[in-house]
Amino acid sequence: MATLSHARRLVVKIGSALLVDQATGLRSDWLQALAADVARLRGQGKDVILVSSGSIALGRRVLGLGTGVLALEQSQAAAAVGQIRLARAYEEALAPHGINTAQVLVTLEDSENRKRYLNSRATMETLLGLGVTPIVNENDTVATDEIRYGDNDRLAAQVAVTTGADCLVLLSDVDGLYTANPNMNADAQHYDVVDEITPEIEGQAGDAASGLSKGGMKTKLIAAKLATEAGCAMAITLGTPLNPLNALENGARATWFTAQTNPKAARKRWIAAMKPQARVVVDAGAVEALRGGKSLLPIGISAIDGSYGRGDPVAILGPDGASLGLGLARYSSTEAQQIKGLRSQDIAAVLGYEGRSVFIHRDDMVI
Secondary structure (H helix, E strand, C coil), rough: CCCCHHHCEEEEEECCCHEEEEEEEHHHHHHHHHHEEEEHHHHCCEEEEECCCCCCHHHHHHHHCCCCCCHHHHHHHHHHHHHHHHHHHHHHHHHCCCCCCEEECCCCCHHCCCHHCCCCCHHHHHHHHHHCCEEEHHHHHCCCCCCCCCCCHHHHHHHHHHHCCCCCEECCCCCCEECCCCCCCCCEECCEEECCCCCHHHHHHHCCCCCCCCCHHHHHHHHHHHHHHHHCEEEEECCCCCCHHHHHHCCCCEEECCCCCCHHHHHHHHHHHHCCCCEEEEEEEHHHHCCCCCEEEEHHEEEEEEECCCCEEEEEECCCCCCEEEECCCHHHHHHHHHHHCCCCHHHHCCCCCCCCEECCCCHECC
């Protein structure tokens, strides 16, 4: 069974109901305890990404919008006011531990548009590489769909997939998945481990009961399916006590969903199934480097055959025309024609702006 101790890269989803009390506002003591958990996990060499709701819940208090249902414009305004407070709260909680934070606002579309997906992935990788803890939230200020408080379960799963995380933790108001709502059915049985999400299990999921969070168990199962199919184990555990991650690490009750593969293999399989939009011919030196597990650099490219956009899949051919594999290009065909054969340090002088050092990263390639 997966445990928190096995995680290399961890995504933690935090709902509004955990972070914000309707009567008193931000739960500062809870957030400070969570920050201590994050610091301890980072001290173990783990990457930690926080996907946090709470901007609307904080903003509506400042604007005096009460506890009733908000119009879309009011929700957007509350998000705009609350987001800056949410970011500041995380910054102030993590700074005493020597942890820098970054605010990352995304939408579900950022994972569906390939160019935006690559941008999000590159930004997150850079932040984590610099030792920063990203605080991710949906960009509710410009959302056009109905805004649902705290329903970031699916978003957290997509962040986990985008960043290649191997563990996702959903901090909830319940300690896992049951055969029925334990608050309404005394005979409800707890699931310790779920190896497969069956139609029967999906039928047992209920809706959220919290006044702030509307995600419910149904969205958590959607998140679990998305995460586990991408090689990321997922846990649902009680988030209301102080230091919930420490509790989980020490065996607190939870439901663990088993990963169906590993993140790298799942990503390679996804890329391998794509239809190439163009062909890239590389020289003999690049062939040797690629077969040795290296990324493809612009200097190794001899020719570009076809037109494509950044993030599109392209076939990789050797100098003899033999197929080597497939990868997601970090430059469009127009850019590629300009920089092929160049050293990475010479790209900016040709394009007029700082480019990326690699043409296709080894993580975005199947050889």
